[in-house]
Amino acid sequence: MSKELIVVLLAAPLVGFLINGLFGKWLKGNEKLSGGIGAFAVLVSLVCSIIVFLRLNGGAAPLEAKLYDWIIGDFGDDSFAFNIGFHVDALTAVMLLVITGVGFLIHVYSIGYMHGDEGYTRYFAYLNLFVFAMLILVLGNNYLMMFVGWEGVGLCSYLLIGFWYDKQSATDAGKKAFIVNRIGDFGFLLGMFTLFAAFNTLDFTAIFDEAKAGTFEQIFGANTLVIATLLLFVGAIGKSAQIPLYVWLPDAMEGPTPVSALIHAATMVTAGVYMIARSAVLYEIAHTGQVVAWIGVLTAFFAATIALTQNDIKRILAYSTVSQLGYMFVGVGVGAYASGIFHLVTHAFFKGLMFLTAGSVMHAMANELDMRKMGGLRSKMPITHATFLVGALAIAGAPFLSGFWSKDEILHSAWGSSPLIYGIGLVTAFLTAFYMFRLIFVTFYGESRVEPEVASHLHESPPVMWVPLAILAIPSALIGLLLGWGGHDSWFHHFTKSVFPEAHHDASGNVLLFMGISLVIGLAGIAFAWRRYSKRAPADEPTTGIHRLLANKYYIDEVYNALIVQPIKNGSHFLLWKLVDNGIIDGIVNGVAAIVRFVGGLLRRFQTGVVQAYIVSMVLGIVIFLAYYLFFS
Amino acid sequence: MPLEYYLVLSALLFTIGVIGVLVRRNAIIIFMCIELMLNAANLAFVAISRSLGEANGQAGQVFVIFVMAVAAAEVAIGLAIIVSVFKHRQTINVDEVNSLKG
Numbered sequence: 155m156s157k158e159l160i161v162v163l164l165a166a167p168l169v170g171f172l173i174n175g176l177f178g179k180w181l182k183g184n185e186k187l188s189g190g191i192g193a194f195a196v197l198v199s200l201v202c203s204i205i206v207f208l209r210l211n212g213g214a215a216p217l218e219a220k221l222y223d224w225i226i227g228d229f230g231d232d233s234f235a236f237n238i239g240f241h242v243d244a245l246t247a248v249m250l251l252v253i254t255g256v257g258f259l260i261h262v263y264s265i266g267y268m269h270g271d272e273g274y275t276r277y278f279a280y281l282n283l284f285v286f287a288m289l290i291l292v293l294g295n296n297y298l299m300m301f302v303g304w305e306g307v308g309l310c311s312y313l314l315i316g317f318w319y320d321k322q323s324a325t326d327a328g329k330k331a332f333i334v335n336r337i338g339d340f341g342f343l344l345g346m347f348t349l350f351a352a353f354n355t356l357d358f359t360a361i362f363d364e365a366k367a368g369t370f371e372q373i374f375g376a377n378t379l380v381i382a383t384l385l386l387f388v389g390a391i392g393k394s395a396q397i398p399l400y401v402w403l404p405d406a407m408e409g410p411t412p413v414s415a416l417i418h419a420a421t422m423v424t425a426g427v428y429m430i431a432r433s434a435v436l437y438e439i440a441h442t443g444q445v446v447a448w449i450g451v452l453t454a455f456f457a458a459t460i461a462l463t464q465n466d467i468k469r470i471l472a473y474s475t476v477s478q479l480g481y482m483f484v485g486v487g488v489g490a491y492a493s494g495i496f497h498l499v500t501h502a503f504f505k506g507l508m509f510l511t512a513g514s515v516m517h518a519m520a521n522e523l524d525m526r527k528m529g530g531l532r533s534k535m536p537i538t539h540a541t542f543l544v545g546a547l548a549i550a551g552a553p554f555l556s557g558f559w560s561k562d563e564i565l566h567s568a569w570g571s572s573p574l575i576y577g578i579g580l581v582t583a584f585l586t587a588f589y590m591f592r593l594i595f596v597t598f599y600g601e602s603r604v605e606p607e608v609a610s611h612l613h614e615s616p617p618v619m620w621v622p623l624a625i626l627a628i629p630s631a632l633i634g635l636l637l638g639w640g641g642h643d644s645w646f647h648h649f650t651k652s653v654f655p656e657a658h659h660d661a662s663g664n665v666l667l668f669m670g671i672s673l674v675i676g677l678a679g680i681a682f683a684w685r686r687y688s689k690r691a692p693a694d695e696p697t698t699g700i701h702r703l704l705a706n707k708y709y710i711d712e713v714y715n716a717l718i719v720q721p722i723k724n725g726s727h728f729l730l731w732k733l734v735d736n737g738i739i740d741g742i743v744n745g746v747a748a749i750v751r752f753v754g755g756l757l758r759r760f761q762t763g764v765v766q767a768y769i770v771s772m773v774l775g776i777v778i779f780l781a782y783y784l785f786f787s
Numbered sequence: 788m789p790l791e792y793y794l795v796l797s798a799l800l801f802t803i804g805v806i807g808v809l810v811r812r813n814a815i816i817i818f819m820c821i822e823l824m825l826n827a828a829n830l831a832f833v834a835i836s837r838s839l840g841e842a843n844g845q846a847g848q849v850f851v852i853f854v855m856a857v858a859a860a861e862v863a864i865g866l867a868i869i870v871s872v873f874k875h876r877q878t879i880n881v882d883e884v885n886s887l888k889g
Contacts, residue, residue: 763885765817769808 157219160240163202163250164289170195170282178275185274189265192278196261196285200254207247211649216243218295218359225298234354241295241358245653248495249292249428252502253421255629257285259622260416263510266618267412267517277317277410284310288421292428297346297356300429304342304393307422308335314417315409327405334402338392345385352378362435379440386433387446390426396453396483400476401711407468411513414468419475419509420502427482427498431491431654438655443487447568450483451575451582456708458585462592463704465692466523467512470593474549475505477582481564484579490567491654492647496638497564499646500548500556504630508545510623514538514615515597520608525593526691530602534612539598541623546594548630550587551676556634558672563642566668580675587679595687603691793834800827814869814879818862825858 170192174181181188210216220239227234261281268277287306294300316328346356352370353361364370365379372378390396395403406418417423430437430446437443454477461473478501485494516523518535532539548555551562561583569576604612614620637646696702703709760771800823807820829851836847873879 761887763887765881765884766809766812773805773809 157217157221157240159202159205160217160219160242160293161221163199163206163254164286164293166195166198166202167282167285167289171279171286174275174282175279178279181275185269186265188275188278189261189268192282193258193261193265195282196254196258199250199285199289200258203247203250203254206242207251210242210244210247216241216652218242220295232354234350236296236298236356238299239295239357240293242293243653244650245428245431245495246292248499248650250289252424252499253285253288253292256420256502256506256626257288257416259626260412260420260506260510263513263619263622264410264412266616267513268410273317277314280310280313280317281413281416284314284417284422288425291425295358297349297358297361300432301342301346304389304425304429305339307417307425308332308339308393311335311406311417311422314413315406317409317413321408324408327402327408331402331406334399335392338389338399341385341388341392342390345382345387345389348373348378348382348385352382358432365436365439379436380442383433383436383440383442384445386429386436387426387442387449390429390446390483391449392426393429394423394426394479394483395476396426396449396480397456400453400457401714403476404469404472404707407466407472411468411509411516414472415506415509415513418472419505423475423479424482424498424502427479427486427494430483430486431495434486434491434654437486438489443489444571445487447484447487447571447575450480450485450487451568451578452480453477454480454484454582455578455585456480458582458589459704460707461589462585463692463696463701465526467515467525467593467597468509468523470589471505471508471512474586474590475501477586478505478549481561481579481582484568484575485564488564488567488571488575489655490564492650493560493563493567493642495650496646497560499637500560500630500634503626503633504545504548504556507541507623507626507630508549510619510626511538511542511545514619514623517615517619518612519604522605522608525597527603527605528597529600529604529691530598531604531612532598535598535614537614537620537623541620541627542598543594544627544631546590548634550590550680551583551672552680553673554635555631556629556638558669558676559634559638559644562669562672563638565672566642566665569668580671583672584675584679587676588683591680591683592687592692595683596691599688600691790834790838794831797827797831797834800824800830812880812882814872814881814884817881818865818869822858822862825854829854 173191174188178188181191218239218241220237223235223237225236261278264277264281268274271277284307287303287310289303291300291303291307294303312328312332315331316325318324319328349361350356351373353364354371355361361370370378374381392399403418403423407414409418437446457473457476457480461470461477464470464473478497482494482497482501485491485497487494512523515528515531515535515538518531518538519528522528544555548557551558565576565579565583568579602609615623638644696705706712760767762768804820804822804824804827807823808817811817811820832847832851832854836845839847869879872884876884878884
């Protein structure tokens with residue numbers, strides 16, 4: 155495995171971005187070319203990723219290569235250097251395959267989905283830039299490079315959420331995502347600073363080796379690594395939408411649907427999970443995994459309960475994503491890193507699939523997202539229905555589909571860590587199955603509630619859209635079986651074994667028993683949804699108190715608005731704007747002007763324009779001078 | 788004649804010039820009064836130079852030549868300005884030429 159291969163892998167989307175970004179004006183008339191360039195760039199990366207994967211799988215050693223020094227600080231003993239370099243091991247390879255694999259299919263799908271859009275080339279430029287940033291994030295061999303990618307994907311996320319920038323809600327959602335992420339990124343930065351202060355480097359291998367040996371500087375005493383890992387986790391909370399910073403992700407659905415699939419389900423939001431898995435050594439030593447796991451499981455439960463009552467397809471999927479990300483954090487939190495990453499992979503496929511399917515429904519329904527206005531779509535859109543069903547079964551944990559394997563592994567590992575986490579996770583699994591099949595039954599089954607004018611041209615999507623759906627459906631269904639057969643002894647665990655520290659919680663209990671319990675729970679959720687929603691649509695208005703609470707998302711947005719946004723706004727308005735800016739700063743500026751004006755007003759009296767007046771003053775001056783010299787000196 | 792006589796004459800001429808400049812409104816009269824002041828100064832120069840004697844050089848007298856040359860140049864420009872002011876405003880009353888007031 156060579157450095158050049160990685161460079162090509164990384165450069166392809168960048169080139170695609172530059173072409174579409176710089177020459178978009180000329181490409182505008184030719185959508186096929188513009189989209190084709192975008193998709194082809196990612197295809198190149200995909201091929202490179204597959205080669206990387208095959209080499210690693212064939213027993214090649216992980217690649218650790220430096221491209222060039224980026225920042226050099228030469229201070230004698232305190233010298234440091236940050237470089238642009240790659241660290242490619244099994245974990246990287248898995249992420250590469252997910253990013254470029256799902257990414258490529260979503261690019262292809264977008265060619266059809268974005269047809270006729272005003273910003274067609276801009277869209278593909280952003281999407282390629284996103285893939286580039288995401289690749290930097292996973293390829294970097296130090297935290298700084300990871301952070302560059304981290305910010306890069308954040309930027310692309312912002313740009314793509316607000317893609318339809320003439321829509322107020324879209325720009326608001328973009329800003330919300332950006333600002334909320336800023337809070338998390340601030341934590342990530344502080345974490346990096348802590349690590350740098352302690353280790354005097356940000357390179358992964360150096361940090362992990364020193365951490366294991368305990369030879370770093372204990373800048374906060376024994377708590378150094380605890381503080382560092384928790385701060386890094388704050389970054390993950392922001393990027394991966396966990397409590398309390400998850401609020402941006404549901405709103406992020408304002409962007410084009412393929413963006414939701416790629417960025418806000420499959421790749422970017424999993425960056426936090428990747429970061430923790432990458433830093434596994436630190437989390438093991440600091441024992442902060444428990445915090446991660448608890449935040450994860452609470453988020454999983456919390457988001458799942460909100461998803462129960464939403465009526466907007468994409469919002470349900472968004473809350474489901476938040477919830478599934480919670481599962482991943484449980485996985486990496488309890489020390490089952492491989493299981494967490496495994497769930498990341500399966501989730502990328504089935505959630506990406508479901509988002510694209512939702513896009514397909516939107517496409518057919520003239521951008522309608524409220525499932526109360528759908529129903530009975532199965533006969534009109536058989537492929538969409540079938541693929542969505544695959545995704546829903548996978549997430550609900552139907553036997554032998556991918557979610558079944560990955561979620562079960564996480565729950566199993568959680569049991570070994572804390573039965574309470576396991577219990578909450580299990581309830582969440584039930585809720586997951588329930589809300590997903592509520593979505594399916596209400597959308598695809600029962601009576602059609604479609605508006606007549608929409609119903610007339612209700613149609614299956616074009617092949618450029620449904621073919622990626624069909625292709626994605628295959629891994630969504632089977633990847634769990636292929637990679638996860640054998641639970642903790644599976645192929646996936648063997649492949650990633652070299653990357654992660656040994657799991658300290660031995661998986662205990664009968665594996666089959668756990669599988670059985672998960673299975674029953676999942677099927678119970680489906681059955682419950684069928685009983686309630688297969689015949690009738692959800693009620694228009696919430697009736698009971700708890701229903702109202704859930705439908706309004708626990709009023710979290712309102713609470714944040716009242717507790718954080720409004721005080722800041724008021725503080726800015728009254729204190730910063732009215733008092734500091736208008737009062738003090740403008741006061742000083744205007745005050746200086748007023749003094750000058752006043753003095754000028756006095757002096758202008760002398761400027762009469764009458765020549766004689768000038769001469770009088772001149773003569774007077776001369777007389778005064780003369781008098782002074784003659785009589786006083 | 789003693790030096791004082793010359794200096795008193797010079798001071799009188801100068802004072803007449805100053806008062807003329809201050810009280811008259813006709814630009815040309817003001818101009819003439821300025822010339823009067825210059826020549827009062829010239830007179831003082833020459834008188835003092837003479838009374839100091841040849842041994843102390845002729846600098847005071849030479850300076851008068853300079854002042855005259857400068858005054859001639861000044862007259863050329865000053866009269867030109869007055870003519871052009873008159874062309875614009877049909878007056879050379881300095882009280883009416885006051886558009887530069889603040």
